[in-house]
Amino acid sequence: MDKNLLDKLYRSFLREDIGRGDLTSEAIFPAAQTGRADIVAREPLIVAGARIIGGRVFRVQNPAIEIIDPLEDGTAVTAGDVLFSVQGPVVDLLKAERTALNLLQRISGIATFTARFVARVKDYPVRICDTRKTTPGLRVLEKYGVVVGGGANHRFNLTDGILIKDNHIAACGSITAAVERVRDRVPHTIRIEVETDTLEQVRECLACRVDIIMLDNMDPAMLREAVRVIDGKALVEASGGIVLDDLEAVAQTGVDIISIGALTHSAPACDIGMDWA
């Protein structure tokens, strides 16, 4: 992720929470008063972004704030552990607190949630990946949380990947017709992926040399059969409402990728707070 892009995002988030100023803190504390605070986990979690999310939000608010001992991304902590400390003007610590915590809680929540999925299939050669079901405005951070949790990213947006879905196929007539129209227009650096519901569609994909075949909402038996039919001629992605307890059964079918919208749309936020040190 590019730091300048993130800074711009953080500035807009701080503006949302601070408005024109912090009426309470600015009235109570002189501008020169400094302090030190700890950012503390209130429950077990996987840390994501101690430095480049939480810490950076404080520094965007005021570059005079110092970030102390940030934990590495992916560290597993328990309640009471300090993710990082901040030292600087009290007013700016209080102004940035809520925005930093709101982001950290959400992104560490995604990392923690993703890690549970990844752990379930750690013995299989399969990649757990995200979808476009992210919170508007936060996609770059939420997809970062997935990576910290051990997952991988699917395409970021409609420009940097080709995915021919059921709606495209329905309106276009056939997979073959859709793939043909796409093939000439897509950069050679990007693979063509097609969503399928039936083995017949899988075979049509193979016939027109699709690079990635998504198997949507198939049960393990059908997934296994599809993998057999594809036989290494395309990457295979399983998708569609796969929950934690189904995961190992899906992995055993031999698919290469399992994509899960819940990683970003349903990860519970972690509880993280700020205490004066």
Added chain:
Amino acid sequence: MDKNLLDKLYRSFLREDIGRGDLTSEAIFPAAQTGRADIVAREPLIVAGARIIGGRVFRVQNPAIEIIDPLEDGTAVTAGDVLFSVQGPVVDLLKAERTALNLLQRISGIATFTARFVARVKDYPVRICDTRKTTPGLRVLEKYGVVVGGGANHRFNLTDGILIKDNHIAACGSITAAVERVRDRVPHTIRIEVETDTLEQVRECLACRVDIIMLDNMDPAMLREAVRVIDGKALVEASGGIVLDDLEAVAQTGVDIISIGALTHSAPACDIGMDWA
């Protein structure tokens, strides 16, 4: 909410998901091809923003898209019900689909979740309200979801409300000192609120004529005692980790307001999809 503000937000969300264009759809469909699709609930939910969130996102993408029969905010629907339909260029329907759904799922989720809290205390003269624990960038929409669900809003940001919290009190020495510094600076249109942990602090608040007293993390017995002490001389707000099953007990203590961070940070997203009509 002001429409021009929302449009600006939607434009930035669409840009995030569309990037420079939709490689797949632009390759497959001629610009002139139009279609009609339904936005459909896949589970029971309370509708929030059929017109001004979901429908408006489509129209920001292309003003030529028509929004048909949007349900009123607050309508309770079941799986299969159509929230609204869209009619227009296929490419633009597909470009706006994910952003519209991602927003609708989240904000309707908040309305649906809030409604459960509100229902629990409908027989008590108490107001259920939100906090600043919202998703960065989405606060205006998430607080709208709370209202649709029957809840009320707390202050929007650090500028439009005064809330003296434990951190302020600790660093300032006493509630009295903090209130004094604030009183001269705050517009007369805004009330002063102070967070308290003990009855002693509650009494100090009364002594310096605080307008709203927040009772933080107190059990029902202590809340009831605090309400008795305050005796109508200030508004009373209960706060701090109150879950659905505690709600009625808290309401029975006689507090005026119960504020709940979970309304926005832990509401599950609803499942909503788009189908060609």
Added chain:
Amino acid sequence: MDKNLLDKLYRSFLREDIGRGDLTSEAIFPAAQTGRADIVAREPLIVAGARIIGGRVFRVQNPAIEIIDPLEDGTAVTAGDVLFSVQGPVVDLLKAERTALNLLQRISGIATFTARFVARVKDYPVRICDTRKTTPGLRVLEKYGVVVGGGANHRFNLTDGILIKDNHIAACGSITAAVERVRDRVPHTIRIEVETDTLEQVRECLACRVDIIMLDNMDPAMLREAVRVIDGKALVEASGGIVLDDLEAVAQTGVDIISIGALTHSAPACDIGMDWA
């Protein structure tokens, strides 16, 4: 006021005055040439923003410029007094000069003008406050000038205060109807204010427990009667074309707040200049 917000404002003002560059100064002076200049009062005035307005504009133009000995806000100076000095690249001093002076002259003008009003009623327990009759784009700074001059701020914009005015009442039917519609929607942190022209309206306000009653364009006798009727059950604000010479008579009626549009829309600019040191 939040520094990041101000910096953004100053950058846009500098861009307006500098355009793509300073044709004259860039042609005459080498980039490396530095100098020192004083910002000097050319008439008696109350200083507002030596550091965070005037000085900050220079530093936004070029962070290498040093601000020397800025006077505190609220200092009364006479012609010839130095508000602050600047030291740095000559080209940037000249580029920022006009913007810094234009702002300082206007905001110090407001502080100076406000201080005259405040002085007239210093023996009364009354608050002099501003309105929304500010210069578009400068509200945050103009309201700051009012505070420096000893005044107080009314609501900042249409979102952070409730004021039911004659136009609302006329179109809605009655004060009671309007207040009812508002009461459920307004955060509990914000007071409800209603504008009144008659004692009958004042009584209606009391009946529906309005928090602040604005008495619009009433003469001192009527104001006194209204204060008597209200009897401490609401804050009382006098408004409407009150000039300096009427002020004491209004204060004597016992109102809590006097709001004056002229503080911002008619304060004469102070004369301030820049001289090489």
Added chain:
Amino acid sequence: MDKNLLDKLYRSFLREDIGRGDLTSEAIFPAAQTGRADIVAREPLIVAGARIIGGRVFRVQNPAIEIIDPLEDGTAVTAGDVLFSVQGPVVDLLKAERTALNLLQRISGIATFTARFVARVKDYPVRICDTRKTTPGLRVLEKYGVVVGGGANHRFNLTDGILIKDNHIAACGSITAAVERVRDRVPHTIRIEVETDTLEQVRECLACRVDIIMLDNMDPAMLREAVRVIDGKALVEASGGIVLDDLEAVAQTGVDIISIGALTHSAPACDIGMDWA
């Protein structure tokens, strides 16, 4: 003035006054309720911007608002005259009201004030023009007000004109040196102007073929002598604290241009209001 530029400005001004919405009006009025209002002069004034300032602000807020019978720029009206009427959603009329009035009052104020200066010298071949002493953020509109009042514009910013001032001369050594450095860099489409305090400086300007000579803070006798010396070889601009009552004496000296900072920094705002029709 370019309409797209103005619209952008108006949008930012509306955002400042409206914030996230109009709490009061949105609570009271249904979105569908429409109304009609008149924008009315409360004192005699010269109209500036009935259509492209006041009316346009309403239409930027909501393009569904209709502007009815706007008076032409430069029309002299008296108290009670209607500048224009607006018809549309009541909520949007109330949201745009204050911004539209604040702008109209200020710009019509400048037109009205300028017209008084222009009237004093209408029998002399002299141009009354403005300076860069404008309100930050409003220069394009304030200079428009000057033109509506019969005045002319000086350079807009530091990029589109050359003006060598006393500060430049002091730091550079001599007028001649400064002019030489500038001459090669300035586009041939722009004239070179130099500020002078003495007749000796005027002669130096002539020697290096300056296009415009500004005579700063000279009394009428000295101005007349300078005009005699210049003898048509350069345009002559009188400047520096010239008040209304001095104006005719200055015009009689034969200068071509009189520039007056007060046109923009000291024009009193006109009183204009909005009434339901």
Added chain:
Amino acid sequence: MDKNLLDKLYRSFLREDIGRGDLTSEAIFPAAQTGRADIVAREPLIVAGARIIGGRVFRVQNPAIEIIDPLEDGTAVTAGDVLFSVQGPVVDLLKAERTALNLLQRISGIATFTARFVARVKDYPVRICDTRKTTPGLRVLEKYGVVVGGGANHRFNLTDGILIKDNHIAACGSITAAVERVRDRVPHTIRIEVETDTLEQVRECLACRVDIIMLDNMDPAMLREAVRVIDGKALVEASGGIVLDDLEAVAQTGVDIISIGALTHSAPACDIGMDWA
């Protein structure tokens, strides 16, 4: 390309050329005067963007301008042919003229230039594609011009493709090490490309299953040998200073893609003008 993205770009370009307004045209023509003009080729060229570049620029300036009979992208025209006509307010036609022409000349120039390359290799199964050597700020349009001319696009930016170049390899130690680090991080939707200078490097790429092998600055003999070695196990891209007269020889080597920076950095602008109809 997404229309909303383009409109934003065009607005910024129009602002650059128009500034605060068109002093000349606004002084000469009344706002109501309309006219019609033709956009005319002054030399043979391939049209790119008559509707979505040239025509759209006029409509962004003023939506009241009508675009008449725009030629399809890819049409070959000769001197005197009309690309499209515009009808609307004269002032806006003149304001948008230069920006529309400057863009059309450049992008049609790229299409025309690309078409010459494509024509040379039309009998070979090879794709002519562009690079990142585009004009800053215009990449989306310049890459569109390449497609109109019959070429294809390489990755758009550093985020949507993987290209391991000599600088990466040098600083990282080996191709194998670099590919390993990349493989886990890259979305499965994106291919991995590596730049090579030698056959040994080509073999290393094959050993670590690279998807695309770029052969940089190799002569036809070496290209042919590399193609033989690769033997269909990866896509093959030839790159590095390939000029028009070398093109067929390169195509004959059997590479899949030839990428050419000159398509965008050295395409001569076409001559296109505007005439009153």
Added chain:
Amino acid sequence: MDKNLLDKLYRSFLREDIGRGDLTSEAIFPAAQTGRADIVAREPLIVAGARIIGGRVFRVQNPAIEIIDPLEDGTAVTAGDVLFSVQGPVVDLLKAERTALNLLQRISGIATFTARFVARVKDYPVRICDTRKTTPGLRVLEKYGVVVGGGANHRFNLTDGILIKDNHIAACGSITAAVERVRDRVPHTIRIEVETDTLEQVRECLACRVDIIMLDNMDPAMLREAVRVIDGKALVEASGGIVLDDLEAVAQTGVDIISIGALTHSAPACDIGMDWA
């Protein structure tokens, strides 16, 4: 040129090329790895912007990058000469490389191309100047390249110069009518220029005291006659398709200015690269 303006431009250019991050470099290099690279001319050229364009782009990407020994603008170098070196984090050097090179190549190309025109007429008192035929978005930089190459700038945009062209004259009726309408509206700091095709038009310009007469598409004989007729009563600018080999003949006619669109729309890009030091 103002540095803050340029920084904003560079930020947007970097964003275009970097997107959300550099997938390749961020995967390969640890954030802490630093390096040093040289920016090297690959052919003879005139340097433009080593410090304020190329070097500054790197520093906008990351202020921790150090710029070492930048050559002065206007230096003539040969292949292999180092324009400047950069030292800093490897990832940021690679992220900024392409944008810095794309800009430097283009602007140095313009300086180099302009210098050839200027050299041809170095013995004549004539100024070579540019036009508005620049790349949209790059005008400020391209006009800078012209100055570095020894040329001069014409007006920057439609706001800071008056140029009455054939289209204006045709639609307005006559030069005299157009000049009259313009004269009252134009600031006295800006000259009035008129485009002419015939000697009759030249005489009409003189009659209405135009400041600059553009002679469009006239051959040397006609130019000479026009210069004779004008006889020093206006500046004379020759324009219209003048190529390098015609230049001296045009200069000999005695015109003051020769304006050449090709300086910006047809200057070949220079070849400049980056090598690890």
